[in-house]
Amino acid sequence: MMENDDKLIKNFMLANKHEIEDNGFSRRVIRNLPQQAKRLSDMLSVACAIVCCTFFYIFNGFxxxxxxxxxxxxxxxxxxxxxxxxxxxxxxxVVLAIIGVQRVCSFKW
Known part of the structure; x- marks a missing residue:
């Protein structure tokens, strides 16, 4: 019964699926985000990297x-x-040694 319900729901959702056009909205939102947040994020990343490298060195990471x-x-x-x-x-x-000696001495058995 549950499997049948799942199929019905899936078919209904596929039949009534509507795509909403973006028309460049996402790109405009990303472009209008404040640059201060990006700079702050970059500075935080660099600070964390420096702290991690320092701890790695202090605590004999190698x-x-x-x-x-x-x-x-x-x-x-x-x-x-x-x-x-x-x-x-x-x-x-022993077998590998025999084969090696045979090749070095160049004689056939």
Whole structure:
């Protein structure tokens, strides 16, 4: 029942949809906004950026960022290594070593 009502409402709204022409009204409103508000907004943005950069420097942001990235990489490496079958690593390493020696020595088996 609700689905049918939703379809009826949607069809009614689509059938009775009216577009209101703008005739450049929005552009004129934006053009007539006071420039002082824009300058104030720009000054506030610059002030906030300066404060953020200052706090980043004062609280050793680079060190914190480096530590966070390091922790993420370490935890992901640990996660990948903890699920690793080391016998497969040994076999793959031996096979790659044999292939490398074969290419370096240029002899065929």
């Amino acid at each position: 060190e914190v960022l480096y530590q966070a990235i390091s922790d993420i990489i370490t935890s992901q490496a640990y996660y990948l290594i903890s699920d690793t079958n080391f016998q497969s690593w040994v076999i793959a390493t």
